[in-house]
Amino acid sequence: MYLNKQNAQNELSLLLPNFADKSFLLAISGGADSMVLANLFLALNLNFQIAHINYKLRGEESDLDEKIVFKFCLKNNVKFHLYKVSEIDKKPENSVQLWARNLRYEYFNKIKSEENLHFIVTAHHLNDELETFIINLSRASGLKGLSGIPKNENEILRPLLKFSKEEIYKFAKENNIEFREDTSNQKSDYLRNFIRNEITPQLLKTNESFLENFSKSLTYLNDSKDFISTEIENKRKNLSQKINSKIIFNKEKLDKESDFVKFELLKTYGFDDANEISKIFKSENSSLFYSKGHQLQIARNELIIEKINLEKEDFKEILLPEISQIYLKYFLLSDNFNNEIWKIDLEKIKLPLKIREVKRDDLLFPIGMIGKKKVSKVIKELKLSTFDEEKIKILSDSKDQVLGILPYRQDSRFVANENLKNFIEIIF
Amino acid sequence: MYLNKQNAQNELSLLLPNFADKSFLLAISGGADSMVLANLFLALNLNFQIAHINYKLRGEESDLDEKIVFKFCLKNNVKFHLYKVSEIDKKPENSVQLWARNLRYEYFNKIKSEENLHFIVTAHHLNDELETFIINLSRASGLKGLSGIPKNENEILRPLLKFSKEEIYKFAKENNIEFREDTSNQKSDYLRNFIRNEITPQLLKTNESFLENFSKSLTYLNDSKDFISTEIENKRKNLSQKINSKIIFNKEKLDKESDFVKFELLKTYGFDDANEISKIFKSENSSLFYSKGHQLQIARNELIIEKINLEKEDFKEILLPEISQIYLKYFLLSDNFNNEIWKIDLEKIKLPLKIREVKRDDLLFPIGMIGKKKVSKVIKELKLSTFDEEKIKILSDSKDQVLGILPYRQDSRFVANENLKNFIEIIF
Numbered sequence: 001m002y003l004n005k006q007n008a009q010n011e012l013s014l015l016l017p018n019f020a021d022k023s024f025l026l027a028i029s030g031g032a033d034s035m036v037l038a039n040l041f042l043a044l045n046l047n048f049q050i051a052h053i054n055y056k057l058r059g060e061e062s063d064l065d066e067k068i069v070f071k072f073c074l075k076n077n078v079k080f081h082l083y084k085v086s087e088i089d090k091k092p093e094n095s096v097q098l099w100a101r102n103l104r105y106e107y108f109n110k111i112k113s114e115e116n117l118h119f120i121v122t123a124h125h126l127n128d129e130l131e132t133f134i135i136n137l138s139r140a141s142g143l144k145g146l147s148g149i150p151k152n153e154n155e156i157l158r159p160l161l162k163f164s165k166e167e168i169y170k171f172a173k174e175n176n177i178e179f180r181e182d183t184s185n186q187k188s189d190y191l192r193n194f195i196r197n198e199i200t201p202q203l204l205k206t207n208e209s210f211l212e213n214f215s216k217s218l219t220y221l222n223d224s225k226d227f228i229s230t231e232i233e234n235k236r237k238n239l240s241q242k243i244n245s246k247i248i249f250n251k252e253k254l255d256k257e258s259d260f261v262k263f264e265l266l267k268t269y270g271f272d273d274a275n276e277i278s279k280i281f282k283s284e285n286s287s288l289f290y291s292k293g294h295q296l297q298i299a300r301n302e303l304i305i306e307k308i309n310l311e312k313e314d315f316k317e318i319l320l321p322e323i324s325q326i327y328l329k330y331f332l333l334s335d336n337f338n339n340e341i342w343k344i345d346l347e348k349i350k351l352p353l354k355i356r357e358v359k360r361d362d363l364l365f366p367i368g369m370i371g372k373k374k375v376s377k378v379i380k381e382l383k384l385s386t387f388d389e390e391k392i393k394i395l396s397d398s399k400d401q402v403l404g405i406l407p408y409r410q411d412s413r414f415v416a417n418e419n420l421k422n423f424i425e426i427i428f
Numbered sequence: 429m430y431l432n433k434q435n436a437q438n439e440l441s442l443l444l445p446n447f448a449d450k451s452f453l454l455a456i457s458g459g460a461d462s463m464v465l466a467n468l469f470l471a472l473n474l475n476f477q478i479a480h481i482n483y484k485l486r487g488e489e490s491d492l493d494e495k496i497v498f499k500f501c502l503k504n505n506v507k508f509h510l511y512k513v514s515e516i517d518k519k520p521e522n523s524v525q526l527w528a529r530n531l532r533y534e535y536f537n538k539i540k541s542e543e544n545l546h547f548i549v550t551a552h553h554l555n556d557e558l559e560t561f562i563i564n565l566s567r568a569s570g571l572k573g574l575s576g577i578p579k580n581e582n583e584i585l586r587p588l589l590k591f592s593k594e595e596i597y598k599f600a601k602e603n604n605i606e607f608r609e610d611t612s613n614q615k616s617d618y619l620r621n622f623i624r625n626e627i628t629p630q631l632l633k634t635n636e637s638f639l640e641n642f643s644k645s646l647t648y649l650n651d652s653k654d655f656i657s658t659e660i661e662n663k664r665k666n667l668s669q670k671i672n673s674k675i676i677f678n679k680e681k682l683d684k685e686s687d688f689v690k691f692e693l694l695k696t697y698g699f700d701d702a703n704e705i706s707k708i709f710k711s712e713n714s715s716l717f718y719s720k721g722h723q724l725q726i727a728r729n730e731l732i733i734e735k736i737n738l739e740k741e742d743f744k745e746i747l748l749p750e751i752s753q754i755y756l757k758y759f760l761l762s763d764n765f766n767n768e769i770w771k772i773d774l775e776k777i778k779l780p781l782k783i784r785e786v787k788r789d790d791l792l793f794p795i796g797m798i799g800k801k802k803v804s805k806v807i808k809e810l811k812l813s814t815f816d817e818e819k820i821k822i823l824s825d826s827k828d829q830v831l832g833i834l835p836y837r838q839d840s841r842f843v844a845n846e847n848l849k850n851f852i853e854i855i856f
Contacts, residue, residue, distance in 0.1 A: 138634040140641035142648035143571075191634060198630045206566040206619060206627075213568035220570040223688045228652060230686075231659050258658075260651040 001212070003160075003167040008040045012159045015152045022118040024048040024157070025081075027108055028072075030065035032172050033123035035072070035179035037160060041121070042076055048121070049079040051111050053104055056085045057096070065180050072178075079115075083107045097189045112155070124149055124158045126211050127165040129218060130203070131195045138191075143228065147221040164211045232264045239265070249303040255281050269294040269305050279327065287325040297321060317356035326353075327427045328407065342395075342404060342426040345416040349397035353424070355406065356394050362402050367412040375405060382408055395426065429640070431588075431595040436468045440587045443580045450546040452476040452585070453509075455536055456500075458493035460600050461551035463500070463607040465588060469549070470504055476549070477507040479539050481532055484513045485524070493608050500606075507543075511535045525617045540583070552577055552586045554639050555593040557646060558631070559623045566619075571656065575649040592639045660692045667693070677731040683709050697722040697733050707755065716748065717755040725749060745784035754781075755855045756835065770823075770832060770854040773844040777825035781852070783834065784822050790830050795840040803833060810836055823854065 001007055012019045026041060028034040028050050041048045052069045054062050066082065073080035085103070108120045129148055136145035151158050160168065172179055204210050235257065240249040247269075254262060262277055270291030271277055280289055280296065280303070289296040290308070295318075297304045308318060320326060344353075362375035379392060395403045397414075404410040407428050416423035429435055440447045454469060456462040456478050469476045480497040482490050494510065501508035513531070536548045557576055564573035579586050588596065600607055632638050663685070668677040675697075682690060690705055698719030699705055708717055708724065708731070717724040718736070723746075725732045736746060748754060772781075790803035807820060823831045825842075832838040835856050844851035 134631070134634065137645060138631070138638050138641055140637075140644040140648075142645065143652045146574075146645065146649070194630075194634065199627065199634075202622075202626045202630065203562070203566070206562065206622065209568075210566050213566055216568035217565060217570065217574065220568075221574070224571045224652060224656060227659075227686065227688050228655060231655075258655065260655050 001162045001167070003163045003171045005040065005043050008159060009044055011162055015157055015159060020046070022047070024119050024121045025108060025112045025115065025117045026050050026121045027104070027123070028052055028069050030068045030180045031182070032179040033125055033160065033165070033168050035177050036168050036172050037121065037123040038072060039175060039177050049081065049115060049117065051081040051083070051108055053083045053107060054085060055100060068178060068180050081111045118155070120156045122156060122158050123160050125160045125163050125165055125168055126215055127196070127200060129161055130200060130211070130214060131192050133218070134195050134199060135191060143221060143225045147225045148218040162215060228264070232261065235261060236265055245306060247305045249305070251298065251301050251303050254303065269296065271296065284325055286323045287327065288321060288323045289327040297323070317354045320353040320355065322351050325425045325427060340407070340428040342410045343416040344403055344414050344424045344426065345420060346422040346424060348414050349401065349403065350399050352398055353403070354396055354398065356396060358392060358394055362394060364402050364405060364409060365412045366409055367415065375402060378405060378409055429590045429595070431591045431599045433468065433471050436587065437472055439590055443585055443587060448474070450475070452547050452549045453536060453540045453543065453545045454478050455532070455548060455550045456480055456497050458496045458608045459610070460607040461553055461588065461593070461596050463605050464596050464600050465549065465551040466500060467603060467605050477509065477543060477545065479509040479511070479536055481511045481535060482513060483528060496606060496608050509539045546583070548584045550584060550586050551588050553588045553591050553593055553596055554643055555624070555628060557589055558628060558639070558642060559620050561646070562623050562627060563619060571649060571653045575653045576646040590643055656692070660689065663689060664693055673734060675733045677733070679726065679729050679731050682731065697724065699724065711755070712753055714751045715753040715755060716751045725751070745782045748781040748783065750779050753853045753855060768835070768856040770838045771844040772831055772842050772852045772854065773848055774850040774852060776842050777829065777831065778827050780826055781831070782824055782826065784824060786820060786822055790822060792830050792833060792837060793840045794837055795843065803830060806833060806837060
């Protein structure tokens with residue numbers, strides 16, 4: 001789309017019909033796109049302030065970026081907020097990009113709230129959309145990842161998404177807007193830069209109107225996404241009811257829906273693997289499934305779903321219902337476990353089972369070994385990353401006997417032998 | 429996906445559960461992908477024949493392609509069908525690609541029907557999917573264009589769509605399958621070759637599993653597309669009824685649906701422009717809209733839709749209902765007409781109006797000119813392409829007086845003056 005004041009205003013009013021009454025915090029790097037954004041907000045007489053982050057990633061260059069933004073604010077009497085990254089701020093070597101993004105949004109949100117502003121505004125444009133689209137394509141995304149950057153979400157507005165980088169540069173030139181070339185704080189984002197330099201230029205050659213057509217495609221995909229989510233929510237209303245903190249689906253009715261509908265409905269509760277979902281519908285009456293944040297119990301013709309809290313701070317223990325099959329596939333697990341089953345002898349333990357944190361003097365009798373070992377030692381020997389190690393939980397009975405280290409090691413004392421009929425299955 | 433006999437068989441059985449009982453015509457060019465396809469069908473002991481087209485586009489090379497296919501058939505006792513393009517066959521210079529495709533499918537369908545075979549099978553693979561995806565992206569496509577080449581449609585099967593070109597070459601090598609490099613009849617397809625050589629290799633660099641992930645995205649998009657089309661058809665059932673050849677929508681109910689739903693429902697009848705559709709709902713009671721194949725009449729709380737036949741062979745005339753606003757935007761028009769209105773004085777003509785072919789001695793009194801002119805001469809002066817010229821129709825009254833050349837010139841005699849109250853509006 002052709003970028004001028006009128007078109008920018010139209011886009012803004014589509015996002016926010018009453019934009020003239022609102023106040024904004026503009027995230028300005030000093031590059032062409034953000035300086036054009038600032039000038040447009042000025043031309044539209046809007047109520048805005050500006051925030052800039054000096055990441056100190058490119059020495060003197062970074063300071064010159066800061067200066068050009070400061071100069072604009074001074075000249076136009078716009079309130080200027082600056083965050084200067086200090087030596088103390090940790091810059092992790094392998095994920096500067098992620099670090100910078102978190103820093104950015106934390107800072108912007110802080111200023112927005114301190115200054116009582118309504119919206120954060122960023123200068124993302126159509127070329128950014130294309131890069132994001134290709135990144136998501138390379139990562140197996142569904143409609144959600146392929147329908148574009150949100151134009152208006154979480155009080156962040158992106159009014160330039162319909163305009164190409166070319167249009168923005170043209171506007172800057174025509175209006176004598178000062179900006180700094182390559183203020184990118186994304187120097188470290190290898191993938192995005194690769195796409196920008198090696199793929200976008202080639203795509204633009206395939207068709208004179210490539211970006212415009214791409215933008216239309218995105219709009220259409222976005223409409224499709226919205227339609228699907230409306231229809232899925234209608235189905236949720238028809239197929240389930242809320243009782244206190246529980247959501248209860250009619251199993252028979254839900255099973256008549258397509259795999260797609262089941263997936264879309266259940267992924268809300270963390271059940272987002274097509275194979276696992278098909279197990280839910282094939283499993284015995286009174287099985288129990290765990291996702292990372294929810295418990296799903298099958299009882300007669302119902303699926304009863306309830307939230308569970310696994311956050312380190314809040315987690316104490318989960319008492320497991322007295323049910324013969326318990327699916328823990330999603331629970332605290334990496335993807336490496338598949339169809340492993342622990343059979344537990346009900347005559348040797350006391351119900352109910354519980355899932356709890358590791359205790360200091362927990363002991364395990366490992367399978368294939370005589371005698372016992374400290375659980376903390378067994379865990380050390382697993383040689384996990386800190387991340388995976390922190391997710392480990394203990395399965396115990398009500399007398400607090402350790403039945404296993406979830407999901408890695410079962411205790412040999414409580415393994416049910418082949419012919420036993422009185423057992424519980426823990427399924428990964 | 430890893431290509432071996434088992435995985436190929438699985439893919440085939442997903443497309444066609446009873447594939448072992450069916451018979452197939454394989455379209456074989458002699459290249460790696462199609463020769464792998466032929467060898468897989470052989471290894472799976474399926475009932476198949478082979479068809480090859482020698483386009484004679486690359487001289488001796490084309491003959492060598494033919495030979496390698498013939499040799500395979502001879503050795504393995506497979507029935508071989510050959511179409512040799514002769515000097516007489518027209519090869520249009522600017523659209524060899526389209527010509528070759530039409531020729532191909534016409535010939536394959538002919539053989540399939542003569543030999544009583546069930547399916548045509550082609551060797552399209554995952555890299556072809558990617559090329560098609562990018563082509564459609566460059567052309568403003570919706571979910572339909574971006575959800576992949578149909579795996580099974582119109583009795584054409586494409587069982588290799590999940591496998592990459594790399595997998596196919598690896599399989600050919602491991603199984604000592606003879607093939608010809610670059611048998612492509614797509615030499616002339618500039619865009620596809622550009623994508624293959626300049627864009628695909630760069631995309632593959634973004635992620636080791638790019639193609640696999642891309643394939644998952646396509647599956648997900650395709651599921652989304654299927655969900656939408658199921659839900660839209662449910663809505664069609666709820667919002668409309670069929671009475672004889674007419675489809676009648678409840679206007680009020682339909683108007684409550686989102687723009688997306690209206691668009692999806694009405695595009696089936698050729699009303700596929702969002703702006704035009706919004707006009708339908710804003711227009712006066714008893715307006716009439718024409719798409720390229722349908723008539724839509726607004727009557728009280730109903731939209732009454734009926735098919736009209738505009739094919740040259742069948743077209744005689746359309747009698748227009750006696751309605752004060754008639755929208756012809758879609759009718760026989762290029763996109764250049766927008767919001768043009770012909771006001772016609774009802775006191776000077778005799779209803780009903782009709783749309784008919786040009787007659788030899790039709791005369792027009794052009795606006796801004798004194799006197800009359802032969803319609804055929806006016807048309808010549810418009811300097812249209814043959815294509816556009818053939819679509820021209822005449823608007824006349826029941827006495828066969830020419831009211832205008834649709835959509836280009838109105839006749840001056842019947843123009844309603846500003847203050848007249850008794851008129852019809854023809855709106856483009």
